[in-house]
Amino acid sequence: MAGYKLSIVSLVILYLFAVVNAYKLNPGPYVGNDSLTLDPCLSKCSSNDTINDCNHKCHCAVQETVMIDATAKQQKFHGFGINLAWFAFVMGRAPETVRNQIADLLFDKENGLGLNVVRYEIPGGENPRFFFMHERERLPGYEPVPGVYDWSADESQRWFLMAAIQRGVEIQEAMAYSPPYWMTYSGSTTGGPKGYPNFNINYKDQFVDYLVTVVKHFYEHFNVTFSTLEMFNEPLADYWTFGNRQEGCHIGLDTQQILIPILHKKLQEANIPTKIAAADDYSIDQTLFTVLAYNETGIIRDLHQVNTHTYAGNRRAQLHEAMLDVKKPLWVSEYGNGDNSGLLTARHIMKDIQKLEPEVWCYWQGVDMAGSGWGPLEANLNNVGDYSFYATPKYYTFGQFTRFLKPGSTFVSTSDPLTLAAIRDDTLTLVTMNCGNVTFDVSSFSNMKYQEAQVWYSVPWKGLYFDKVGTFLVEDGKVTLNLPVAGVSSIVIQ
Ligand SMILES: *[C@@H]1O[C@H](CO)[C@@H](O)[C@H](O)[C@H]1NC(C)=O
Numbered sequence: 001m002a003g004y005k006l007s008i009v010s011l012v013i014l015y016l017f018a019v020v021n022a023y024k025l026n027p028g029p030y031v032g033n034d035s036l037t038l039d040p041c042l043s044k045c046s047s048n049d050t051i052n053d054c055n056h057k058c059h060c061a062v063q064e065t066v067m068i069d070a071t072a073k074q075q076k077f078h079g080f081g082i083n084l085a086w087f088a089f090v091m092g093r094a095p096e097t098v099r100n101q102i103a104d105l106l107f108d109k110e111n112g113l114g115l116n117v118v119r120y121e122i123p124g125g126e127n128p129r130f131f132f133m134h135e136r137e138r139l140p141g142y143e144p145v146p147g148v149y150d151w152s153a154d155e156s157q158r159w160f161l162m163a164a165i166q167r168g169v170e171i172q173e174a175m176a177y178s179p180p181y182w183m184t185y186s187g188s189t190t191g192g193p194k195g196y197p198n199f200n201i202n203y204k205d206q207f208v209d210y211l212v213t214v215v216k217h218f219y220e221h222f223n224v225t226f227s228t229l230e231m232f233n234e235p236l237a238d239y240w241t242f243g244n245r246q247e248g249c250h251i252g253l254d255t256q257q258i259l260i261p262i263l264h265k266k267l268q269e270a271n272i273p274t275k276i277a278a279a280d281d282y283s284i285d286q287t288l289f290t291v292l293a294y295n296e297t298g299i300i301r302d303l304h305q306v307n308t309h310t311y312a313g314n315r316r317a318q319l320h321e322a323m324l325d326v327k328k329p330l331w332v333s334e335y336g337n338g339d340n341s342g343l344l345t346a347r348h349i350m351k352d353i354q355k356l357e358p359e360v361w362c363y364w365q366g367v368d369m370a371g372s373g374w375g376p377l378e379a380n381l382n383n384v385g386d387y388s389f390y391a392t393p394k395y396y397t398f399g400q401f402t403r404f405l406k407p408g409s410t411f412v413s414t415s416d417p418l419t420l421a422a423i424r425d426d427t428l429t430l431v432t433m434n435c436g437n438v439t440f441d442v443s444s445f446s447n448m449k450y451q452e453a454q455v456w457y458s459v460p461w462k463g464l465y466f467d468k469v470g471t472f473l474v475e476d477g478k479v480t481l482n483l484p485v486a487g488v489s490s491i492v493i494q
């Protein structure tokens with residue numbers, strides 16, 4: 001996760017239109033008090049625009065009629081998810097009531113976001129001689145010295161993993177950010193000098209053994225089945241430098257392609273149902289590059305799926321085509337930004353889901369640094385012993401997606417880049433940022449007798465969250481709704 005620095009720089013201007021000081025749904029124990037940070041789209045507006053003009057320019061699609069095409073089926077969706085790692089490591093030590101509140105807010109299917117996927121970090125574990133990392137990033141490894149495993153390590157992140165599963169999260173992925181420090185050249189899981197490759201290839205078997213041993217132990221002793229294991233994290237990046245504040249390791253393509261077949265073989269020998277995901281590159285374009293390279297050498301056959309972060313890059317269509325060609329599913333395994341309204345995230349989800357057609361879409365952290373704008377929930381994660389937290393508007397705008405676009409849905413295409421449509425058990429669900437008077441034409445579902453549309457919306461700058469707006473009639477396969485500007489609306493059609 002390196003998008004942090006990048007986006008904070010681009011999001012310095014304050015969104016002065018509204019100060020949020022009331023939350024309608026009453027989600028948690030703490031009422032947030034942040035100003036909304038700026039959705040960068042709003043910088044397009046001129047200083048003499050009214051708020052409404054500005055929001056219209058930014059958010060309202062030009063189309064007044066949105067066609068939903070029943071015949072243009074896209075991917076089957078397995079759900080939205082989140083990365084555990086840092087926040088779970090910290091908040092998993094909070095008093096039990098607080099931990100449970102956070103787990104409910106994120107994973108509960110009735111009253112929370114209802115996320116269905118979690119990614120668990122298998123920590124490398126830092127050299128005890130070094131103290132570079134932020135408090136929240138100092139996760140202990142399971143093999144602190146060669147050959148000696150400590151299964152009591154990382155209890156707090158594990159608590160969140162179990163809490164997620166208890167609340168119905170169906171899909172778990174394990175991931176590594178760095179091999180244990182004693183397998184690296186620099187002797188630190190923070191990286192190599194100048195971001196040079198830091199994994200000592202002489203430890204190739206030991207690194208794979210470490211990961212497989214942990215995944216197998218979780219399977220046999222903790223009753224956790226990781227469907228996939230990801231051994232890299234933004235491996236081509238050059239910012240994993242010695243003395244960095246988090247675990248990270250540059251691992252070049254050649255080394256990746258030495259490690260993947262070893263992992264494939266050892267997972268089979270271990271007789272566990274875990275398959276391989278790779279390579280969690282930072283950008284869409286890097287992932288395209290990696291997929292083409294894996295395909296050329298044939299290593300792609302050892303993967304079950306490809307993971308990408310979407311912090312940067314824009315060659316979505318090309319990556320999607322390549323994925324169809326290599327016949328592997330794609331996950332968006334990380335994305336995030338510092339716009340706490342969630343509107344920038346909402347537009348990004350629309351683009352990712354329509355153009356990349358991922359099976360799973362994961363936001364970076366469930367709880368992030370207070371005031372950063374990054375978290376659906378926020379807390380002072382580096383402040384040991386302070387477990388107070390609050391929900392940001394992003395919690396609600398993200399919730400318009402996670403609560404309504406359920407696992408098992410199949411997406412169908414729409415004529416509007418700001419409208420997603422998905423069908424599950426005959427129910428058609430739309431999530432849209434379109435606004436003004438918009439007609440949704442669902443007449444292509446010719447054998448469905450759709451009659452009513454229930455509408456909810458979140459409009460962060462107005463202090464409106466999961467508001468149920470009402471139920472509207474569908475007539476002759478069409479429903480016309482007056483939707484708010486700069487919000488996210490969910491429409492359930494039955
Ligand atoms: C919210 O922020 C305002 C202005 O910074 C401050 O006066 C007020 O006490 C804060 N309220 C809470 C509940 O923290």
Ligand SMILES: *[C@@H]1O[C@H](CO)[C@@H](O)[C@H](O)[C@H]1NC(C)=O
Pocket residue numbers: 046047048049
């Ligand atoms: C609004 O501002 C733009 C440039 O920012 C200017 O071209 C335009 O004339 C202004 N309109 C009014 C009504 O002041």
Ligand SMILES: *[C@@H]1O[C@H](CO)[C@@H](O)[C@H](O)[C@H]1NC(C)=O
Pocket residue numbers: 165223
């Ligand atoms: C193991 O996990 C499965 C799936 O989550 C669950 O159904 C089962 O009850 C668990 N078994 C034990 C012994 O906890």
Ligand SMILES: *[C@@H]1O[C@H](CO)[C@@H](O)[C@H](O)[C@H]1NC(C)=O
Pocket residue numbers: 292295296321322325326
């Ligand atoms: C993948 O490799 C196969 C076999 O070499 C080749 O035919 C195909 O065009 C490649 N696909 C892409 C997207 O490069």
Ligand SMILES: *[C@@H]1O[C@H](CO)[C@@H](O)[C@H](O)[C@H]1NC(C)=O
Pocket residue numbers: 436437482
């Ligand atoms: C939207 O439709 C309502 C009535 O259905 C009307 O009162 C309103 O003026 C319309 N708004 C716009 C922007 O056309």
